[in-house]
Amino acid sequence: MRRRLACFLFLIFIALNATAVMAQSGGELRFCLHSEPKTFNPLLMADDASETIRYMTGGVLMRLNRLTQQLEPELATSWKISNGGTTISFKLREGLVFSDGTPFTAEDVAYTVQQLMDPNLHSPTGDAFRSGEGKVQIAVSSKNRVSATFPAPIAGLDKLFDQVAIMSAKSPQKEMAVLGPFYVAENKAGSYLLLKHNPNYWKHDARGRQLPYLDSVRLDIQQNRDLEMLRLKRGEIDFVNAIDAEYFDQLMSEKASMAYDAGVSLDSEFMWFNQVPTSPITAYKKTWFTSTNFRRAISEAINRQDLARIAFRGHARPAAGPISPANQFWFNAKLQAHPFDQKSALERLSQDGFRLQNGVLRDRDGHAVEFSIVTNSGNKYRERMATMMQQDLSGIGIKLNIVTLDFPSLIERITRTFDYEACLLGLVNNDLDPDSQMNVWLSSGDSHQWNPNQKTPATAWEAEIDKLMRAQASNLDSRKRKEYFDKVQEIAWQQEPFIYLVSKDALAAVSPALKNVHPVVLRPQVYWNIDQMSLSSEVAKNRQ
């Protein structure tokens, strides 16, 4: 027993020493942004590049741990939601200062929330907090206690603060004074950004050493993905956050240690039929598209396994609904992706009077079943999927015409003119909470793509979804909310207004020189623990 204990203590000693060696690395981490950040104001950020800067520089009251998907205290040591979900009270960490030395107090939180909710600022981050008419009430009760009362209950209120970087109310540097692990030291427009270690960052590791371990982060603006991969292979950059299946397979064959598959992501690829009553498509096609049997038949006639295996080279999984298994809490495990079954598809179609004649499917009135599917040009995965669906649907006598359009033309058709029949697109999901999908599922929503902006729900099942989505949004009990949203997922699975096809995997490429890397499916996949990442001593030394 003693020997075992000695061994155990020895292993702990080795592990601590290893961490210490790793922690001494310093050096400069390098990776690429695909565009320039549009703003440094953390409340106005809406593009990927700006969000990257916010994640690495902004201090937040609480942070969603991307690995465990649980909220963890950061600047707030504790918080409490009260008054039926309208009020959130924070107890703040004491003795913290911004990167420029300005002290952090409850006034800063009050200032940030006020700015966030200022209708004149039009903060994209603030949109999620606007649950009802009226002003937010902020009460600062002491230097480290503050509460905010919103006009109406907000489901998942605490999780929304993961996106709110606290700004200083008093610092002369305004939004450039930060509480995160790095601050923006240099910005060469169109070329690169240099972030430097925040000397006032409050976090320390288990051995008491101040984080982050890295001295700086250099973000090169690089639009070309091929060049980005080449630079990674040459050792000029340290990781690529999201890579294509082709790049992943290539890395696996050349340098398997650099390829990371974090598993199925939150993103999904899906198609839908245009069900807008006023759309300029022929009446008989509108009848097809509004039929549940027709949509279910199309869904069953598509071989999702093949889509995942061929179009995505095996780095995707058939999708059953809007929530992928990556979303551990909200995923409805009861639902399975519709299996490929052309016989069942034809049976469903026959219930609506469709019949197969000489290899051509005809409706009750003898119209040959033919429709077009629009998708954005240049996306090889969607083009591949559409081509595969074309062959699958020809198996039940349906002619599918593929139309690839430039993105502005596509958006014009699906949001303004509604001059399209079916559309194939994908959803990039950043948020775990279904509240972020309210605009998609409410029949009055403008992202309710198959028939947006309805005055009253067009169908009974849409009315039911409206009721369930509103119920989940106004309930604070997460179990109850899950029950409601599970039902929404079941209705969506049954009715298939969106025909979910596949959820692709989160793939990343990481240099072996980078330590303490645990890529996850949630954004930012690779650098979610940037303050704990370090470089091998050799690379760190070269980049001092």
Added chain:
Amino acid sequence: MRWARAVAIVFLVVLSGACLLADFLAPASYAHQFRDEPSAAPSRQHLLGTDDLGRDRFSRVLYGTRVSLLLAPAAALLASLLAAFVGASAGLAGGWVERCIMAATDLFLSLPWLFLLITVRALLPLNLSPIASVMITFALLGCLGWAAAARVICADMQTLCRSDFVLLARASGSSGFRLLWRHMVPNLKPVLYAQFWISIPVFILTEANLGILGLGVAEPLPSWGSLLRELESFSTGSGHAWQFVPLVLLIAVVSSFHLVLTKEELTA
């Protein structure tokens, strides 16, 4: 360089013959996906392997060549005829008419072709068959590609109008359509001929550019543009020698079209 011209002509004739006989030569349909063999290497069943979706690459190259090689000359013919009409009218009329037409031609030349093509294509009906869409794409290319040739023809027409033999013809009582048809058009032929041959590779390359952007010929119909998209993944190191066949063909055909012209025609 006669031998080079001969080789180019033979190559173009053989290739045109092969693509016309694609229905007999192709071992499989260009659209059929052999889903158990995606990205397969060349074999007896698939002479040039298969593409990402398991389609026989040899069959797709044959049909893609048919699309590009037959429709590009058609577009070139349309563009040359339009150029002849516009250029000759301007050259014949002279004065302010010529200035107006040439100003319009210059304006047309300054239009960004690619964006114009993308815009026009976005306005097309959605339920067009791939064949109809490819015909329209090449017709658009033909309708948009006349301007540069029109300037050359206008200048040539003006030279002809001032030439001694036209003066002699006028003095002999020849005028109007007879003067144009009997004396001027035969002298414009070499220029028109050269413009036609020069336009073919231009249209082939324009279609290839559209195809690479994903805005070319609709799936599943192949064209050189869509076939060249496979090489996008070459940068990832997954490119194989057999994937270069469409590129080699494109270069060979474009070069052959240039070699077909004689020195005199090129300088015309």
